[in-house]
Amino acid sequence: MRVLLSTFGSRGDAEPLAGLAAALQAQGAQARVCAAPDFAQRFAQAGVELFPVGPCVRDWIREVMADPKPNIRERASHVMDLYFDALSVAAEGCDAVLATGLFPSTVAAQAIAERRGLPYVYAGYCPTYLPSAHHRPFQFPDRPLPPETADNRERWALNTITMQEVFGEPANRHRTAIGLPPAHDLRDRVFTANPWLASDPTLSPWAPTSLCEVWQTGAWVLHDDRPLAPDLRDFLDAGDAPVYVGFGSMSLHAWTDAARIAVEAVRAQGRRIVLAGGWAGLSPADAGVDCFAVGEINQQALFPRMAAIVHHGGAGTTTAAARSGASQVVVPQIGDQPYWAGRVADLGIGVAHAGPVATVESLSAALAGALKAETRASAKAVAGMVRGDGAEVAAKRLVGMFGTHH
Template sequence: MRVLLSTIGSRGEVQPVIALAVQLREAGHEAVVCAPPDFREWAGSLGVTYVGVGPELRATAMRTEGVVPTAEQRRTMIEGTVAAQFAAVRAAAEGCDVIVGGGALAIAAGSVAEERGIGYVYAAFAPLTLPSPHHAPPVFGLPGEEPADSPLDNRTLWAQDAQRWNAMWGAALDAQRGAAGLAPVGDVSRHLFTGTPWLAADPTLAPWPGSSELEVWQTGAWMLTDHRPLPAEVREFLDAGDPPVFFGFGSMHAPAGIARTAVAAARALGRRAIIARGWAGLSLDEAAPDCLLIGEVNQQALFRRVAAVVHHGGAGTTTTAAAAGAPQVVVPRMFDQFYFARRVDRLGNGRAHGGGEPTVDSLTAALGRALEPGTAEAAHALAGRIRTDGASLAARRLVAG
């Protein structure tokens, strides 16, 4: 069997589909990942066949930070990315039996599957992104600011969300479909999500609340087991004192001055700090024995040895920290990160940082609560409930048809 896994996004979207590709390969099947070119080398190191689509996201994100496109620029960008996806996904789908679209920006996946007459599966990475009367749709707001609650009921909000999908993506999608001899799509989000989506999120950390309109299968998170040893400098730093606090914001634009704020908050609580550079390129003002600046490392191994993990609330980082039993402080920046912040707070395995940009005082307060013995106990207990077989279950179901 040959499976195409298509996604658009940063590591939070790409790592899960690579995990599924690895599981398929280990089961004796072929898998191709079609995603932004940023992760081609990493996928190759894992033996995963990889087809790039579009420009490198990291360079684009850094170049366009704070830039608000005009309506014409947005239309041109949407047409460009949809056309690029159709071209790349069509080429990568050669000889495939099924296409998996990972995340809502995999616009072309379902249409290419329809064009070729093969199966299509849509997978979401957070329950909040799928329509349900039990939650409102996620919306983009100012970085770090959670969108205000709406007086409208959730069904109305999802109907409005569907209209936004149609207005943003409908014309470009239908143009590509028309060129392929396919009928126009009346409801873009329904076309992408289907009526039977999969939810690649942990059922304890991020449970599906239910819906009468969708038949959702929750697989558990698609986690990629990381076997890499920690770099020597990281091991030496860990061995040199009490467990430090990890601070990292992954592929996100980090809050202004966050490295300085993080070090000050850790020191206020008598803790050492590990700062991950991430895509934001965080740096320290000066070298100090109680701080370590690191690049990309095995977080599964690192998080088992830290006192707490302070992060942006991406699905992958939240799940990895939960599985490691590490208390968390979630400083959400956008979209579904606010959902994961609330879940961590509710489960008691960490704390959500309040709205607004973190200050030394606010981050110290949130970190102090996360370091309390009760939070550590809750985090340790929760770790045993986090499933790690989601990608394996998904692979078996794909093969079974």
């Protein structure tokens, strides 16, 4: 059995698929992944076959963020062009298709599966992106707001219309080109009536709703046994547990001077710092012996050695931090990150910073809360509840459901 996995997005979208692919291979199945070339090395380390698609996501995101009025439909159409071409090739010899990531890429994955008569699964990494009476849908910036009196069911009904208006024309152009009829229910066709939720039930419990029947697998974790560099291990051994500061794939356009502010806030709490450069290119302003700069890092090895973890609130980083037992400060930037910040606060395992831009004072105050004994105790307790077998659970289900497809 061979499963085609597809995603378009940052590391938080790609790495879970590497975890799922590795789990599929452990079940005796084959897996190949369509994703941006940014993550080729990570997929190679996991022994996963990558079909790279399009430009680097990092460059694409930088362009979108720099555009004061991005044309969402135009950019979506370009992503669809890339993914229809790549998936048409990658689907050859596959028995099932599973898609995650930004919507234009999942449109392509669903259509290619439909055209080839292959089973198709849509998976999300956060509950808020799936239709539910318990939360609102994402609000497109250039679309009218529903009336304040509307309930969540009405908002999701309006969302189906909005998604069709934004993505329908390029999607149906591609569908027609490969011999499929136009889709007038695009969102629901892509999400399906039975989407999977690849997040941890403790961190992000799914509340049942009649709007869709969700199966929650647990988070897809790529187990990482890469050792920390000797000089980093020496730094960690030389004093008390430091605070990690890193914002992953966020470029932090609105938050200038983030590195200086973060370092000063951590120092104000009497702690040393491990500063991750990330896509924002953070680097320490001075060469203090209390600050160690890192690039791409094995979070599973590093995070358990931290006193606290300051991050952006991506699903992957939040899960890794929660599994480590260290408390967190989440400075949410976009998308699902405010949701994860809220969950960290609700569970008592850290502090949600108010808004995407911190000052030395606001970040230091949040960190003081995260370093409290009761917060650290809660973080350690919750760590024992967060599972690491979600990819294995999903892989077994895929093999069980579709292993005899041909």
